[in-house]
Amino acid sequence: MKPGFIARKLLYLLITSFIIITVSFFLMRFSPGSPFTSEKALSEEALKNQMEQYGYDKPLCVQYVLYLQNIVQGNLGPSLSYRGRTVAGIIGEAAPYSFALGIIALILSYSSGIVISMICIIKRDTWLDYSLLFFALLGLGIPGFLLAKVALFVLGYVLEIVPTAGYEGFSSLLLPGIILSLPYIAYITRMGRKSFGDEYSRDYIRTAYAAGIPEKRILFTQVLKNGFLPLLTFMGPAAAALMTGTVVIEKVFALPGLGKYFVYGALNRDHFLVMGVVVLYSSMLLIFNFVVDIMYHVIDPRISAESEGGRT
Amino acid sequence: MKRALYWLAGVWFILVCMTGCGKKEDPKKIREIEYLYNTSEDHKRIANAVSDMLKENLFIEMVPLNMEWKVYLKKMNQLEYDLARSGWIGDYNDPMTFLDLMTTDNGNNRTGWSNTEYDRLIGEASKEQDQTKRKGLFFKAQEILWDEMPVIPLYFYVSRIMFRKNRIGGIYPNVRNWIRLGTLYCKSGKTDKDSLVLVLGEEPKTLDPAHITGSIAIRVAAGLFEGLTVYNEKTLEPEPGLAESWTVSDDKKTYTFTLKKTYWSNGKELTAEDFIYSWRRILLPETGAEYAYMLFPIKNAEKFHNKQCGFSDVGVHAEGDRLVVELNSPTPYFLDLTSFVTYYPVNKETVEKYGDQWINPEHFLGNGPFVLKEHAMHNRIVLAKNSRYHTPEEVKLQKLIMRIIPDEITAFNEYEAGKADIITTVPVSIYRKLKGKNRDDLHVNPMLGIYYIRFNVTRPPFDSKKVRRAVACAIDPEFITDKITASGEQPAYSFVPPGTAGRSSFRADRIFDPAKARALLREAGYRVGKR
Numbered sequence: 001m002k003p004g005f006i007a008r009k010l011l012y013l014l015i016t017s018f019i020i021i022t023v024s025f026f027l028m029r030f031s032p033g034s035p036f037t038s039e040k041a042l043s044e045e046a047l048k049n050q051m052e053q054y055g056y057d058k059p060l061c062v063q064y065v066l067y068l069q070n071i072v073q074g075n076l077g078p079s080l081s082y083r084g085r086t087v088a089g090i091i092g093e094a095a096p097y098s099f100a101l102g103i104i105a106l107i108l109s110y111s112s113g114i115v116i117s118m119i120c121i122i123k124r125d126t127w128l129d130y131s132l133l134f135f136a137l138l139g140l141g142i143p144g145f146l147l148a149k150v151a152l153f154v155l156g157y158v159l160e161i162v163p164t165a166g167y168e169g170f171s172s173l174l175l176p177g178i179i180l181s182l183p184y185i186a187y188i189t190r191m192g193r194k195s196f197g198d199e200y201s202r203d204y205i206r207t208a209y210a211a212g213i214p215e216k217r218i219l220f221t222q223v224l225k226n227g228f229l230p231l232l233t234f235m236g237p238a239a240a241a242l243m244t245g246t247v248v249i250e251k252v253f254a255l256p257g258l259g260k261y262f263v264y265g266a267l268n269r270d271h272f273l274v275m276g277v278v279v280l281y282s283s284m285l286l287i288f289n290f291v292v293d294i295m296y297h298v299i300d301p302r303i304s305a306e307s308e309g310g311r312t
Numbered sequence: 313m314k315r316a317l318y319w320l321a322g323v324w325f326i327l328v329c330m331t332g333c334g335k336k337e338d339p340k341k342i343r344e345i346e347y348l349y350n351t352s353e354d355h356k357r358i359a360n361a362v363s364d365m366l367k368e369n370l371f372i373e374m375v376p377l378n379m380e381w382k383v384y385l386k387k388m389n390q391l392e393y394d395l396a397r398s399g400w401i402g403d404y405n406d407p408m409t410f411l412d413l414m415t416t417d418n419g420n421n422r423t424g425w426s427n428t429e430y431d432r433l434i435g436e437a438s439k440e441q442d443q444t445k446r447k448g449l450f451f452k453a454q455e456i457l458w459d460e461m462p463v464i465p466l467y468f469y470v471s472r473i474m475f476r477k478n479r480i481g482g483i484y485p486n487v488r489n490w491i492r493l494g495t496l497y498c499k500s501g502k503t504d505k506d507s508l509v510l511v512l513g514e515e516p517k518t519l520d521p522a523h524i525t526g527s528i529a530i531r532v533a534a535g536l537f538e539g540l541t542v543y544n545e546k547t548l549e550p551e552p553g554l555a556e557s558w559t560v561s562d563d564k565k566t567y568t569f570t571l572k573k574t575y576w577s578n579g580k581e582l583t584a585e586d587f588i589y590s591w592r593r594i595l596l597p598e599t600g601a602e603y604a605y606m607l608f609p610i611k612n613a614e615k616f617h618n619k620q621c622g623f624s625d626v627g628v629h630a631e632g633d634r635l636v637v638e639l640n641s642p643t644p645y646f647l648d649l650t651s652f653v654t655y656y657p658v659n660k661e662t663v664e665k666y667g668d669q670w671i672n673p674e675h676f677l678g679n680g681p682f683v684l685k686e687h688a689m690h691n692r693i694v695l696a697k698n699s700r701y702h703t704p705e706e707v708k709l710q711k712l713i714m715r716i717i718p719d720e721i722t723a724f725n726e727y728e729a730g731k732a733d734i735i736t737t738v739p740v741s742i743y744r745k746l747k748g749k750n751r752d753d754l755h756v757n758p759m760l761g762i763y764y765i766r767f768n769v770t771r772p773p774f775d776s777k778k779v780r781r782a783v784a785c786a787i788d789p790e791f792i793t794d795k796i797t798a799s800g801e802q803p804a805y806s807f808v809p810p811g812t813a814g815r816s817s818f819r820a821d822r823i824f825d826p827a828k829a830r831a832l833l834r835e836a837g838y839r840v841g842k843r
Contacts (some may be wrong), residue, residue, distance in 0.1 A: 033382025037389065038602050039524055041419025045597035045618055046604065053598065082689075083518040084668035093689055157725050165722045166715055167691055232825065254717040256691035269382045297347065 007294060013286045020282040021275070022073065024169045025064055030272045035269040054080065071279065077272035080264070087276035091258065094245070095280075097167060098257040102243030105184065109238070110231070112181070113188025120193045120221065121200050136189040139182030148252040165254040166170040176253045180246060184238055191230055199227035215302030229300060236292040240285035244277070330439070340839040342773050344373040347765075348391065348396040350384040354740075354797065355397050358466070360763070361796045362395075362787055365493035369786035370833060371841055390421045392766050395783075396420075401469065401527065401608060402463035403759035404516045404652060405488065405548060407450045407808040407815050408438060408644035410762065414457060414807075424770035425462035425681035439641040441564050445816060446644070451816040454807055458820050461780040462769050466789045469761030472738040474727055476753045480508065480734065482708075484546045485757035487734075487811040489527070492545035493535035494681030495700070497734040502733070504826055507711035510734040511723045515690045515716050519671045521656040522594045522601050530653050531736070535712060536678040537656035537697050538702075539588070540569050540635070541647050548813075552680070552794070554582065554702070564642035565611075569635045569650075572704040576659050584630035593663070594654060600619075605656040609646060611638040644814065674825065681707045690716050709826035741798045756800040758811050764804070775809075778836035785829035790822070 036042065036050050051057050056065060069079060076087035116136055120129045139147075155175060156164040163172045182253050199205070208218050247257030258277060265273035329754035347362060349355035359376035368373040374395070379387070387393050400420075405721075412418055415434050416426040430453055437449040457463070484489055485725040491510075492838075498505040500599030516529035524533055542553035555569035591610070594601040595617045608614040611627025615835040640645060649655060653712040659677040666675045676684040682695035695712040697704065698748045705731040717723040717731060720739035738746070738754065746754045765787070774780055789803035802810075805820045830840045 005654050034378065035382075036600075037382060037385045038525070039385065039387075039420070039579065040598065040602040040605070043419075043597065043617060046600050048596040050600040053600070078668075081517055082515075083520060083523050084671050085689075088690065105480070113555065152722070154649050164731065165717055165719075165726050237523055250690075251719050252722060254691075254715070254719065254722055256689055258714075260690065266379055 001144050004296075006294070009290055013209070014277060016286055017279075017282060021068070022277060024066070024275060024278045025067060026060075027270075027275055028062060028266075029063075031253075033269045035271060054078070059261035076207035076276040076279065079271040079273050081268040081269055081273065087272050090261065090273065091280060092218070093238040093274055094256055094258045094261065096175075097255055098259065099113060099174050099243050099248065101177055101180065101245070101249075101255070101257060103241065104179040105242045106175055106235075106239055108177060109188055110235070112282055113185045114192055114224070114231070116185070116189045117192025117196055118190070118191060118224070121196045121223070122219070124197065133189065136186045140186035142182075144183065145203070145248045145252060146177070146250055147182065151175060152252060167255055172253070172255070180242060180249055184242070186212040187234065187238075188231060191234060192227070195230045196223050200225045225299070229296065232292055232295060232299065233271060233291075236289035237285060239288045243284060244281045253288070330460050340837070342370070342372045342779070342838055343445060344375060345394040345773075348378045348384055348387055349373050349376060349378060350381045350392045351378055357796050358397065358763075358792060360793055365787050365791070366783065367767045370782065371785075371827055372783075374481060383811075384533055390768075391422070391768050391770055392422050393766075394764040394771060394774060395768070396766045397765045398463070399469070399761065400810065401530070402488075402809070403603075404645050405760065405813045406648065407812055408434070408645065409760075410808050410812070411453055411457075412438070413773060414462065422460045423766050424539055424768060425460065427456055427460060430456045430460075435480070441642045441644070444643070447816040450814075451818045454816065454818040457807055458764070458818075459637055460777055461751045461784050462767055463807075464765040464767075464780075464784045464787060465807055466763045466787075466794045467797065467801040467804050468766060468809040469759040469763065470800045470802075471732065471736075471755075471757050471759045473736050473755050474724075474738060474751075474753050474759075475734040475755070478714045480552075482545060483755075486537050486546075486548050486753045487755070487760045487809070488543065488548055489759055490543055490545070490548065490734075491531065491534070491734075492543065493531075493695070493712060494538075495545050495705050496712070498794065506709060507713060508709055509713045509715055509725065509731065512716050513712050513720070513737050514718055516693075519684070519687075521590070521653050521658060522599055524653050525602050532693060532695075532714060533653050533656065535655070535679075535680055535682040536656075537680045539652070539657070540650040541790070542573075543648075553651065555650075558647075563637045564617075564644075565705065567637045567639070568631075569637070571633050571635060573633075574679060574701055575699050575700045577678050577698050579700060580659075580661075582657060582679055584633065584635040586660065587635055587655075588628055588630060589660040590627075590657045591655070593658070594755060595623075595626070601654075603654045606649060608653060609639050609641075609643040609649065611640050613692070621778060626828045633800070648813075682712060685711075699773065720791070730810045732737035740797070743799045752802070758802065758809060760812055762803075762804055762807065762810050764807075773836070773838070776836050778832050779838070782829045782836065785825050788824040791822070 036047055042050070055063055079085045079087055079090055116132050120132055123129050137201065152164065152175065152294060155162045162175045166172065205218060205222060245257035247259040247263050250257045250259045260279050261273055265277060333729050347359050349359045356376065356378060363374040363376055366374045366591065388396060400410060400413060412434050413420050414419065414425065415431050421598050430753060432455040433449050437446050437453070439447040440449060466661060471485060475483055480497055480502070482500050484496040512528050514528055516532055517526060518524060519533055519536065521533055521537060524530055524735070536806045538553045540553055540555040541550035544551045554571055554574055558567055558569045558573045559565055571584055576582055592608055593599055595607055595613055597617060597619065604617050612625045613623050615621045616623055616626050629636055647822040657679065660672045662675060667676060673687050674682045678684065678698065681698055681701050682697045685696040686692065686694035691716040696709050701707060715727060720737055721737050723732065723737070724739060727735045736802055765821050767780050769775055792804045793801045805822065806818050808815050835841050
């Protein structure tokens with residue numbers, strides 16, 4: 001891996017972050033509605049003071065520059081809707097739940113998806129292949145909130161084998177993690193079936209069989225490793241999406257995760273809160289994709305660090 | 313060439329007939345009107361019902377427009393709408409909280425409607441001491457509202473809470489949906505007698521009394537603070553809280569409260585100066601308190617808020633252990649106000665030391681039956697008994713756990729599974745099933761709240777009183793409460809909910825009458841009928 005490769009990737013990362021923050025900042029500010037309008041009408045004097053307190057009396061470009069300066073110093077600003085709370089504090093409190101839930105869902109989705117797709121490869125074009133694919137796709141087709149409510153009711157309230165609503169410990173994340181992983185299991189199964197299938201049908205695999213190499217070794221050292229690259233590409237955005245929470249799952253299971261702040265912040269025009277979660281999500285997405293790019297090169301040395309995208 | 317021209321002319325003619333180009337809008341028909349509502353399935357169902365009624369009864373095309381809350385507020389404030397759904401929950405138990413909404417200067421009016429006589433009647437009622445005369449003024453004011461119809465009342469809100477009477481005591485459903493947390497206790501039917509679990513539907517935005525406006529935050533704050541007076545849990549009458557007694561001057565404009573010797577939760581004495589500090593903080597415009605207007609009955613409070621005088625001119629001062637409050641005019645509901653969250657005291661030292669962070673558990677200081685032990689956002693708020701409360705022996709619970717569960721179905725399931733003792737909202741679908749089974753733990757009670765439709769009276773056609781009345785005659789509130797909401801609400805034929813203290817006897821007749829609606833529209837100069 002050439003040293004310039006990492007430096008260039010980091011530069012792209014910074015430029016992309018800057019663009020995302022800039023576009024999001026101005027989009028939020030130009031959207032109709034103000035953080036200071038409320039059902040109880042504020043007096044003019046009070047409104048003026050509030051705007052001064054939060055810097056809204058300054059020209060927009062000045063506010064933007066000040067916001068960038070604060071971001072660089074790690075200050076995400078105060079929440080305009082949760083008085084007395086900072087955005088960093090809110091995110092810091094919610095993030096561990098979302099991260100834990102996301103990691104559970106990521107591990108489940110990749111492990112299950114890979115196993116199912118490998119079985120589909122071995123038993124290709126049999127009833128088992130099609131049945132597994134069908135059930136995997138059900139996880140994609142059935143709405144998450146419906147699955148969540150039914151699963152919570154049956155497993156939590158009727159059978160009482162899983163914790164119910166709220167966060168009472170790590171076990172509270174298992175059922176939500178499973179529900180969250182289901183669509184991703186479907187994605188990974190489909191991708192894996194295609195990718196592993198393509199790899200499995202290559203000449204060198206046939207040669208390996210002919211040479212008497214055990215099937216297990218062929219599958220796990222050649223097919224899995226070489227066919228994993230597209231799944232690796234998907235891991236970056238999947239990890240970022242899963243670990244920043246989903247508002248639906250959090251609402252049904254009453255979990256104190258991050259997902260709700262994307263929606264809540266936007267609906268309440270809490271500009272700082274929205275920007276905070278956007279910065280977090282975009283940072284995670286960019287960093288995970290960066291890590292995936294590095295891993296790509298490590299897994300497959302044929303990929304040139306100089307080529308655009310670096311993927312075959 | 314000629315043939316081509318004839319073909320072109322024919323195609324053009326067909327297109328004109330299909331699109332109606334060149335067809336002028338009929339000025340005698342009501343144009344398509346927009347009905348604004350903020351995002352909610354309930355509001356959507358009502359909007360669709362109103363649209364159907366207007367189309368069927370008046371042949372008016374009404375387009376329900378769903379929008380986010382902030383955009384909806386903006387359009388309301390700027391009078392950029394035709395019709396809009398609205399709701400109001402009373403801030404205090406007096407008709408004034410509903411009727412002064414429609415005065416010309418009230419920022420919550422948002423209809424553009426102004427009536428000098430109405431303003432005069434409400435102004436007089438705000439000063440009138442005689443209750444009979446006051447009711448008479450309210451009656452006349454509502455007559456004007458009903459005649460002019462800048463708003464159409466649809467129904468009065470109800471509260472739906474669930475708790476098992478054999479397990480929990482101290483809750484008496486009432487029009488304020490008020491639960492006096494300090495008097496809650498467990499009965500023999502409950503295993504753990506020291507704690508209760510109460511479900512909140514959302515995370516409160518703040519627990520600072522200066523900034524609280526939402527009902528959820530009000531409910532939590534009632535456990536953490538106490539004002540000069542406190543609502544009796546059964547009768548809602550204000551009774552001594554931190555004030556052991558009070559006297560009222562003959563002109564009803566000066567209240568002198570004698571304070572009990574009470575303490576903050578850190579053991580420091582609570583004094584009259586704490587109240588003065590707290591109220592000043594709310595009135596300072598830089599605080600940005602939305603409920604600052606709740607303190608405006610105090611003499612010069614509004615002027616101070618608008619920077620028209622200094623705080624020394626505001627009618628509040630301490631005389632030892634007494635707090636003397638002077639009002640602008642006699643305010644019959646003043647003791648109701650002193651029980652309200654905006655009038656709670658806060659500790660100056662704590663607020664100035666920690667700023668907005670003072671309300672976090674590690675810094676929190678209160679004077680109520682409980683202290684804030686834990687606050688995990690969107691998860692739970694735990695209140696622990698305050699041993700320094702002025703009557704700790706009256707507080708039976710050691711712990712009150714408030715779980716935040718936004719999904720109503722999940723909250724109900726938690727209640728049914730015994731993991732929650734009190735839930736304060738019941739989903740409509742569940743309500744109907746429970747009602748059918750006559751569940752005795754479902755408590756439905758009228759509330760001080762009204763759901764209504766606003767007209768923008770600055771914009772045609774609703775600048776015409778006859779058109780507004782025609783629309784009101786075409787909408788049936790009973791259909792809405794029976795078939796659309798169908799969860800215990802009562803149709804509204806006045807502007808003040810039943811059960812409001814000091815309410816007049818005003819109650820209009822049912823005016824739903826499609827034929828009369830069409831006649832009124834014709835009288836207003838509009839053609840009524842299908843296109």
